[in-house]
Amino acid sequence: MKKWNTDTALLKFKKINSQEYDKYLSESDTRSKLIDYILIECLGWDETNIIREERCIDSGLYLDYKLSTNMPIIIIEAKKNSACFNLPDSSNQREYKVGGVLSKCKFLIRAMEQARNYSISKGILFTVVTNGNEYVFFRSHNQQGIEWVDHNVVIFRSHEDIEENFDLFCKLLSKTSAENGTIQKTLGISGSSSDEDLTYKILDTKYLNRPRRKDRNSLFPVIGDIIHRVFQDLASQEATPDILEHCYVDSPKKPDKKSPYTDIKTNELSVNKNNAGEFQQRILSTLKTGKTNHKEVILLIGSVGVGKSTFIQRFRKVLAKKEIDNDGIWIYFNFKNYSDTGITLDSFISSQIEKILINEYSYLGLDEWKFLKQVYHNEYEKLKRGPLAPLHDINPQKFELSFGEKVDEWSSEKREEHFTKILSTASKRLKKTIFLVFDNADQLNTETQNSIFLAAQKLTEEINCYALLAMREESYWKNRDCGPLNAFHTTAYNVQPASLHQVLSKRFNYTKSLIRTNEYELNSKINITKEELEKVFSRIIKTLLGSDQTYINFIESTAARDMRRALDTVAYFMISGHTNIDAILRDERKEQPDGFIIPFHEFLNSIILRDNEVYSESDCDTLNLFNTMGNSDISNCNIVAVLGNILYSKNSKSDIGIGYVLIEDIIRDCHSVGILPDTTTSILVNLNSRRLIETETTIKNEIKSSSYVRATISGNYYIEKLSKMIGYLSLIVYQTPICRAKTFKKLNRLKTEIDSFCLNDYGSRLNRVIKKMEMTEVFIDYLYSEFQRSSFINETNKFSKESINLVKDMKSQFIIERENIIKRAKNLFCNNYSK
Template sequence: MDLDSSRDRFEEIKTEFETSSETARTEEDVRFRLINRLVTEVLGWDFNEVQTEEPNESGFSDYLLQSDGRTRAVIEVKRTSHRMTQSKAKSLSFLKVGGSGLDAARAGLNQAASYCFQEGVDFAVVTNGTTWILFRASRTDGKRPSEGQAAVFNNLNVVLENFQVFYELLGREHLTNRVYRAILDEQEGFKLLPKEELHFPYGASAASAGSKSDHGRDLDDVFDSFFSTISGENDNTLLMKCFVESKESQHAEKVLARITNEVLEQLEPMESSAGGQLASEIHRAAAAQRGEKILLIGNKGSGKSTFIDRFFEMTLDESMRRRCLVLKLDLAGYEAGTSALADWLDRNLQAQIDKQLYNDKPPSFDELQGVFHSIYQRWSVGPHKHLYETDLTAFKVKFGEHLEDIIDKRPHEYCVSQLKNAIASRHRLPCIVFDNTDQFPSEVQQAVFQYANALYEQTKVCFLIVPITDQTVWQLSKSGPLQSYQAKSFFLPVPSTKDVLRKRIQFIASEVDETDTQSGRYSLPNGIQVALDDLRAFAGTLEEVFLNNEFVARRIGYLANFDIRRSLELSKRLMTSPHIGIDDLIRTFLSGGNLDVKSDALSTALICGQNKMFRLDQSDFVLDLFEIDSSLISSPLLRLRILILLLDKQRSVHDPLESFLTCSEIEQYFEVIGVSAQITRSNIQTLLNSRLVEPYNPTEGQVVAGQSVSISTSGEMHAELALHDSAYVSQMALVTPIRDHVVATEIKSVNEGKLPNYRRSNEIRAKFLDYCAKQDAVFCKIPERNDNYANQRSLVDELQVRTTKTDVAASVKWFNPREGYGFVTLDQQNRDAFLSLTVVEQFGLGRVYEKQNLICTVAESARGWQVTELTSVDDIVLVEQTKEPVKELVLAKVTFYNSIKGYGFLEPEDGGRDILLPRRTLAQLGLNNIEEGRTVLVETEMQIKGPVAVGIEADST
């Protein structure tokens, strides 16, 4: 509820209460008639978040306002006859909590404070219904609560006149974010300092679009056409033909086809009398009939919608396809809440039925008479028998009016009748798809499931498909319709960016129709004209840049969070960047030369796009992790530190659901090292807005105390860029606001100097990170011996590398994947070097083993040498240079498996990182479950978030 709606509702309740206030004599009267309604109807608290008469050591607290399992405030209620203040002020006032102005309320204030102490909360309210006193009952800033200020609303008129302040103090959204602290702090004399002046080595104007050759500018239109085409936004055929198949999708297709065939076999053929359809009786199937409910589970971008379209249009046998009545309800166009959902679904289902059965035209009277023939018959022998026998025309007119009433006012009845008729009379199977449900809150998703289940129960023979994300399944499996309704589930994994691009590029190349060989113009699907001398060179260059370069495909996939549309958009940003020199690459390809795309150039192109330097306002994919707010000055490493915390959390748990931390937990974690909750929350919000962290509830876009967040793949890649990519750090150094004018000037001077590119980049990076480290030391004091802060302590050292050496031979001294690090011995120097799990995972492995031989890049930091990149491990070539992922055979024990959720975990005997065991791996052996405690031999493969079991030795199970 917004502020204006809440104020209007308050005014209504105020008027109703004042009309009957003389009869509200007891505390219970005030609570029932006024306070209960204000808390729930005006301030936005759910009934299950309001606890009353909670016992504690100090007695019984009247109200506890709670959210996400935590108490947010205590409300102590007195009877209306109890005078709360000596003041007769007719406006909002702020009085000293321990001052004489609140002596009349002293007993209530003390009682509320004692309840706060027992509940571990600092905000309290004392009210008699008309007078409201709000204050901080406990403090951690060294000031006594009695010295603080209390907000005093002397009567309900004062509340109405100052409703915004009242709402910001007690409204659910604001109270969970502790806005009351800012309001009361301001009244106690705390004023925010003016914004600090920050200095930029280069402003936005300097980061203008980079220069391109004439050929490069000409290619922009080509890429616009090409990437528009391969996105498939207006070409469903391309999307279906370029769908990246997997073992899971193939299995799902086979099972869905079998289920569809089984359900179709239940439908009895239509029988009609000699009088034709209008005179025919609709024979209902007497035999027991059933349908199926299908959950199609996959991340955003896994192709769930495309899979469904492809299944019904290309995979399903044509004879069965003709007997399916496919009705697709796309909730992407729905904008309301649960109250209007059923009617919206009915209306859209009604439109789909008319479109599919009647070619998008209104059904005729005769056709409707056939659908509602049972009602027609009942009328003719029942209540309207005499009209039927004496005036058939008048009877039909009356029946038509009844049909109109059903169509216009009872769409659900119309839909169910049409579906039943399609089954029994047309011998067709309704296949209803509820698409794009996962963008809504859980209550809307639950309402969709309930609606789908109602259709299923009413028609009995119905094929329902609901594509949802795996995160939504996790949420609903805890509470909601998945506990009430059974459904078959199929999982679609997200295809790799490289595979998606390969299929689409090959499809475009195969569809080329040369229309004018003299001018070198080609016609692509949808009539796109490509003005290029040789389209094969164009496709060949793309293949070299994207498909044969795991470095690029991996970064694009991660930064786009594996959203296919965003991956294509980022690919276009890369290919049209002046930093990549695509026109030179095409010429080299045509001349038969070897293409050599430097990784630094690719990184710079991804980061900067069309511009000479990085511009945050023109990038939806890359965030400046080192940016600070001039009004909330803190460490330039804070955003990176938050990502490191979430990354540590993700690596430490088995269940993906447990990888989330609440915003309150993150705030408390950083309060220990000296960062205020307000600054931490602001930076979490920035990370959330930029998709570097993802909320547990995908519909929540604002950071609140109880909201849970986890690191996204884009966040993982940003942490990797900050720690290991010199191009990213040097670009951020040029545009990040800096507190030290001298450092900003020095960075600009180095950039405009005459050093070689490599040395210039390293010099800029070194100066910038040295500044960041010094600023971080001012704002963050990391606990020395607390294990929870181990990676926070080593962060600055990992950033501040000095001397770098490549192709260094080393052997593993020891490595602990659970701790996330180990050490190697450098053969030539016989020195130890730190090796982090991040570097190992970047190579493509989940761990390394003692005495394994490595070839690596090492760098010197303040605390010694550390490995920054692996080139080979025991002659295993860098995964980025191979076509297949590196696989390992390990013995592991089953520690957990849930056949309903479809996954479990294995603990390797060598102490390595836990291995995910998905349902599909067991299905290869025809198993649907495996007992915990069993030791098995598994083949593992390093995937996005750790090792995954891709095979199990049959004998070992």
């Protein structure tokens, strides 16, 4: 196919003026003789891109043209050639407002409104009205709340005008322009004059981070070390046997019903305090019998953060430590950072084997000459009887030196084969069972995962050993009947997730035991006893694990079922300067019978703000759902719209699994309501990195290699719960771009008033709470107006009802929650003030 270019297009367009056309062409002739020629011959559109006379269900009428690339993008309304638009005479002005002088062109405005209705009905943004000679371009709707009368209109008065400005005409209507996004940049919403009106501003809070970040709470010097030890990642190789023994949660008795892969037929991994059930019996039976020729690939299946790596560490360091130390060689490959190493897979595996053999098994003498001669025994005998026989017969010592040089050469040039031989020989000669453990491989792309699995299978065959491979459920589900898994026999064990409540209970109990058994000396500068410190932790446990499930629901949901993230959240809560540990301690010393429970809004402050005075999205794990993304399509609603489009299909089944949606479908649907493909893609990348969505490849840092995404439990929680909480809204308002000048001034004034209150005075603290509620209400009203102007809330067949009704529900919930917050504040501060 000949490549389209503007020079050739212009030559073809000039032919129009050389032809004789009846001045009074009918509407159908205008389309067939003029517009069809321009679109196909001049502007590069194919017949497959053009749909004519499509019926609009809303009106029952028929639109003239719908142009599509990978999605519908332009609507054209054609009028008869004799229809006069009465465009303004000025030859110097090309851009107008709908409500300006164009409003006097009554026939044109009616045609534009008709075309606009078609476009809105079809969810298409770019619209053209033409009589074959005159062309009028405009957008049918926008995300910025700009009134229709303020929309920008670009006009061409004649074919001669188009010829003289052909490059601009192509940017507005050519297929290439539609495909590469040029049309979006060329056809603005309301022209350059509107840029000032739509400037997004963020409240100035730099002075609040003076000149450092917020201090951590007063007990941090005491509890910081404990938190670091107890709430560390058990999957880390640095995790000690002591913490693995005390903090590991036994396998649940019932399988996880939340998993979308419940149809997987695997062996349940049953782990308790003393053993790992059938899995452990399988391994230890080989170690006890001394069978070193057993070869098997064992898969550990489980979702992200479920504890596959933790189980591997506990099995090695606690459950089977004695047996593996005595009779095994444990080679652990951590592929977490493999993609950053810049070396081949074979080289990575070889280097890891070498490192472990040197650091952990040097006592076996596997690099000594005596052992290496056994490793290369066949080669030794072959050279002894063959090419180097004369040297061996004359001077055996020189033969040994020559063979040593050969071994050194082989170990350098054929490293993978060299270490395979070493492990194989160690298995046979030393009666050691070899365990090759491949962990975190499922965080890589599908192609690399398959290569790692094939490498594991190959090494298992060559060494006669065990290979233990951790794999996510989705990877196993996709590959069990095809791909590498289908070619080999494997045994799979399903690692069931422990509940967050169980995990936290274990950690907190271990913390209290460390305090009781004098594992830690208290800082002499901190006025607190061990008994008081233990009671402080009891109060924290009562807050997080008590009858109010709001706290644990937040932790579990925002972590997207990743236990590591959940533990990090709890750790930040306990060390944050926003956590009022002093209040807990004071209450404990008063021996209050009910006990102080940390209010949920204070809990949110600690988690979201961490060590900052104000919210900063880049410094925490909490997403601002109303942040702006995009350029000409910039809006506070875009992130909600994209997430809402994904959530619309959360219960639908696809070939990939439940809730998965094609990325190209998301881009198309969002484009239909004015969100450009680049903006949608950027939002998807952001949501994926924050784990509000996940791809079918489960790669967190990019979506390029993926075709599908689905919302996680975190994405659902943001829309249904978190986004409506006053505690969340009152924090993110400080970093949400605001485009309405009046709203921004009002928010800025309230912020100044809030900052002026003295926190040492109970009356001022109460007024501060009241003003914060007022500020949050202004913010909600602003969001409400923005959402009402957004196109996506009218598309009930593309976006979830929770996203469409989000701000309405937010307003209703605010009224109830505000009343309760102010009531509690009055009871607290007024009572204290009266005392």
